[in-house]
Amino acid sequence: MSGFWDRLSYARSLLITAPLIFLYTAVMGTISIVISIMDARGRMQHACSRIWSRLILMTSRVRVRVVGVDNLKKGVPYVLCINHQSHMDIPIVLVALPIQFRFAAKKELFRIPFLGWHLRRSGHVSIDRENPRAAIKSLSKAAEAIRSGAPVVIFPEGGTSRDGSIKPFKGGGFMLATRSGAEAVPVTIRGSRKILAPKTYHVRGGVVDVTIGQPIPSNDLSTTDLAKRVRDEIVTTFSAAIKAS
Secondary structure (H helix, E strand, C coil), rough: HHHHHHHHHHHHHHHHHHHHHHHHHHHCCCCCCCCCCCCCCHHHHHHHHHHHHHHHHHHHHHHEEEEEECCCCCCCCEEEEEECCCCHHHHHHHCCCCCCCEEEEHHHHHHCCHHHHHHHHHHEECCCCCCHHHHHHHHHHHHHHHHCCCCCEEEECCCCCCCCCCCCCHHHHHHHHHHCCCCEEEEEEHHHHHHHCCCCCCCCEEEEEEEEEECCCCCCHHHHHHHHHHHHHHHHHHHHHHHHH
16 A cells, blocks of 8 residues: 555656646746846845745645754854755755855756756856866855855765765865855754655655754864864764654
8 A cells, every 4th residue: 555655656746746846946047037137146036046945845745844043143154064865955955044145066056947047147156076176266256255244055975865874075165164264054954865865756745854053163173174073063963863763
């Protein structure tokens, strides 16, 4: 019987959820591009992103529970460091974090119609991992944005975890914090892999927990030490949540 309901859920994903997500992306992406003509700072486009995210999560029957919102202060430059369990993490983050921010994301996302156009027009940072010189230039640009008060979100694992474990963190994103003097904030997502596992199209409803940790000052820390402290915090929170469930 469980096999029947699983197949029915998969059919719903293919026939209803996925087409609606594509529709939301096209419509909200178009609106965002039009708004960008009037909004050079990207604040209204961020609002479009949050509406897009809420539509996706509502359609996917996903509820987000957030802990630690009080750890974030508006107008403070942060590098928000988040573990990456699913492609659903992006709309989850946009709903969970109550502040304006920009993504530092791999350049492949910027090639996706509507989504990529929105990312480019709203000031998100494209990171070319295959070209070290271009990557350093992008990181320098992001560091300037952080110093001007725009928090940046990074997924320091470099991609979604295939087996659900938290992979080693790459150091590039933590250069943003050390170069700009921003605090690094560990943000832990748990449950998104059950919603949408990597390399699948089966979207399942459920609850996702997001824990926003205490900001960690980057002063007097090397990039390696900062990455280790943030990862240790995320792994501890992630593991504790699994044991409690």
